[in-house]
Amino acid sequence: MSALIKFSKNLFHLANFSLGYFYYKMKGVTPNRAYMSMRQLFCTTNGKVNGVAASVDNLFKSEYKFTEVQGILGKLTKQDIESISNSIQEKGYHIFPVPLEQDLINKLVEFATHQKSIPRMGEQVPVEYNKENPISPIYDFTNQDLFENQSIQSILVDESLIAVAQQYLGPKPVLDLVAMWWSTANYKGTNLSKAAQLYHFDLDRIKFLKFFIYLSDVDTHNGPHCYIEGSHKLKPKAVRRDGRIMDEELMAVYPKENFKEITGKIGTILAVDTIGFHKGKPLEKNDRLLFQVEFATSMFGQYYPPVQRNSKLTENFLKGVKRFEHTFSGILSK
Known part of the structure; x- marks a missing residue:
């Protein structure tokens, strides 16, 4: 029965x-x-339905034509792009050898230091982040504020990002989420689940790929991205459930060597398939600033309000949007 x-x-x-x-x-x-x-x-x-649906997502779509691209990921040939995609397919993540350029780092940190953000816990109204006396473990910036920043606009239309996303996801991936947040070590009584500091997998879309950029130095003590290598391909039945999972349960089904702490200097760029088990390690000291761009095969899934077009979207950005029209079709208002 x-x-x-x-x-x-x-x-x-x-x-x-x-x-x-x-x-x-x-x-x-x-x-x-x-x-x-x-x-x-x-x-x-075990993800089979998503695999079929992702193939359906990509039906009748033609690819953007790339041969050699130049962008924040460096100068990439077609072979380079294929190699990066293969790395993600095998491990679930890829660490790029070229960091974000210093000028962009400075501008993004300056923005995050002065732009109001929203505490993830407590009253969710925009405040200035105070690392000496935080009222939440995480402070998030809104999609609208991020899109209105010219430095971020240059990243969103970066052809090296879109080329790698297309190689991994399939023709003309859509940009479905942009995020930036502060994490703090000084907040007392942190809710680890709320702060995404327990292992979990993401499933906002059918198939997706996230690019993370460390905007502060990240070592083992201040919130490295933790990932279980290979878990994007296989999840044993004992841990195949939606929600947060304790380390001990996962250690019982995955080899110890598959648990990776991804540290890096400021400017480090990662591509991660977060359908694999991952978490942010709880911070022991200092604060951490992280920027994220997510691409997907389609916008099917979680609803996020579209970004409104306004005068802060520059002409250069809108030219990029026109070039990659399908990529921005779901996240920008008409």
């Missing part, structure tokens, strides 16, 4: 997801029940 119930539930979620995906393709909106069914099916099928 239990097997029949399980089969019936899976069939229900598959129908929910399929109908919701069809509705998304017609209307451009994801029904929440379809999104939740996708998350459930990911766990019950």
